[in-house]
Amino acid sequence: MWHVGTVVALNDETETVRTVRLKVSNWRSHVAGQHVDVRVTASDGYSAVRSYSIASAPNSDGHLELTIERLPEGEVSPYLTQEVEVGDRLELRGPIGGWFVWRNYQTEPVQLIGGGSGIVPLMAMIRSRASAGSSAPFRLLYSVREPSAVLYRDELHTLSNRDYPVTVSYAYTRAIPQGWPRPPGHIDASLIANTTWPSNLAPICYVCGPTSFVETIAGLLTACGHGTDKIRAERFGPTGEPQ
Amino acid sequence: MMAIISRGFSGRRSAAVVKLPPGQYLTTDFPVLSAGPTPNVPLDNWQLTIDDGTKVLRKWDWESFRGLPNETFTVDLHCVTRWSKLGATWEGVSLDTLLAEVNTDASYAFVHSYGDYTTNLPLKDLLNQKAWIAFRFDGGELALEHGGPARLLVPHLYLWKSAKWIRRITLTHEDKPGFWEGLGYHNYGDPWREQRYWGE
Numbered sequence: 001m002w003h004v005g006t007v008v009a010l011n012d013e014t015e016t017v018r019t020v021r022l023k024v025s026n027w028r029s030h031v032a033g034q035h036v037d038v039r040v041t042a043s044d045g046y047s048a049v050r051s052y053s054i055a056s057a058p059n060s061d062g063h064l065e066l067t068i069e070r071l072p073e074g075e076v077s078p079y080l081t082q083e084v085e086v087g088d089r090l091e092l093r094g095p096i097g098g099w100f101v102w103r104n105y106q107t108e109p110v111q112l113i114g115g116g117s118g119i120v121p122l123m124a125m126i127r128s129r130a131s132a133g134s135s136a137p138f139r140l141l142y143s144v145r146e147p148s149a150v151l152y153r154d155e156l157h158t159l160s161n162r163d164y165p166v167t168v169s170y171a172y173t174r175a176i177p178q179g180w181p182r183p184p185g186h187i188d189a190s191l192i193a194n195t196t197w198p199s200n201l202a203p204i205c206y207v208c209g210p211t212s213f214v215e216t217i218a219g220l221l222t223a224c225g226h227g228t229d230k231i232r233a234e235r236f237g238p239t240g241e242p243q
Numbered sequence: 244m245m246a247i248i249s250r251g252f253s254g255r256r257s258a259a260v261v262k263l264p265p266g267q268y269l270t271t272d273f274p275v276l277s278a279g280p281t282p283n284v285p286l287d288n289w290q291l292t293i294d295d296g297t298k299v300l301r302k303w304d305w306e307s308f309r310g311l312p313n314e315t316f317t318v319d320l321h322c323v324t325r326w327s328k329l330g331a332t333w334e335g336v337s338l339d340t341l342l343a344e345v346n347t348d349a350s351y352a353f354v355h356s357y358g359d360y361t362t363n364l365p366l367k368d369l370l371n372q373k374a375w376i377a378f379r380f381d382g383g384e385l386a387l388e389h390g391g392p393a394r395l396l397v398p399h400l401y402l403w404k405s406a407k408w409i410r411r412i413t414l415t416h417e418d419k420p421g422f423w424e425g426l427g428y429h430n431y432g433d434p435w436r437e438q439r440y441w442g443e
Contacts, residue, residue: 037325042254215388228280
């Protein structure tokens, strides 16, 4: 049931967010949007399990990446973002989840809306689309505290400037880059209207972030005429952990 | 399999001894987990129905539902995403009250919510003071994101069985998987036996 994953690479995305790349033997490939349970065990046998979204595209060679935000009061995330080294082994179970997923044969327009580290499972969808050579129309609206907190910035830039691009829009909530046209603020109805697929295209909307973020966005989307059956939500609790 | 020791991990064990189901950790807040948008059902349109798949057995509007005898109860909640919340106080109507005048030989209940969520469980798990339809939490009205105006509470099973925004209970002879049960989660979901996913 529990698989052993070996840490093969670590990458600091920001000051508080790290990507852990693992090689897992006998691992069945995931679907973009799924998560895994990670178990860590102390020398006296005490163990703790948390769920983390998979950030990488599906693949058949047993590799996966988890992008983990360090929560100051967290029990497991400080360990995974500060202590773990290449060569360490972690126990994993999964992949888990069959609802908040994008399968690379889906062709309908997709609207992704992420808040903070809610970008992680959406990035897996974007990467899955790229690795499958899919031309499904994708838009991403990414709400983030400040420019330095943006995850995957360069990769998103590349993917938005190629054939069949993913259209990426940012909403900065606390601090904006120099010359940014919109003052800091949360996503509102006008930003939804100006940057996301209109409801008459019947996109499937994936919304991921803290609970209050998801509640707000789902409300804005339904007010714009998106069907509730077209909105898939993944909420973090106020603890932020597990996702 | 022996667990692999995580070099450098000591964990944060709480000093208080609390008994939690395997693999759960304690939270003092109340995380929200739902698969889609939060439905907003005006109380004027709210209905709760018990049927047998073809005919309606009992039906309440908000006023008649709130006129039923209700109870205040304190229970522990266990979510499959691994948080547990202890000692939550609710007010609601016992399923024993709602099913008192229902004569059925059905074995299963299939629960429907506003917003089209569904879940399934054996009928006996709704009986004998084990399940309620709750409308108040922690001394206040039940918030929409937590399932207001009224939600099912079956605290001895993982919380996804406690359907938010409950609308209808269908009593059946055959079991059929609900929303999460059809997506890989366990059909029964006993936290003390750690029945999280299919095959456990």
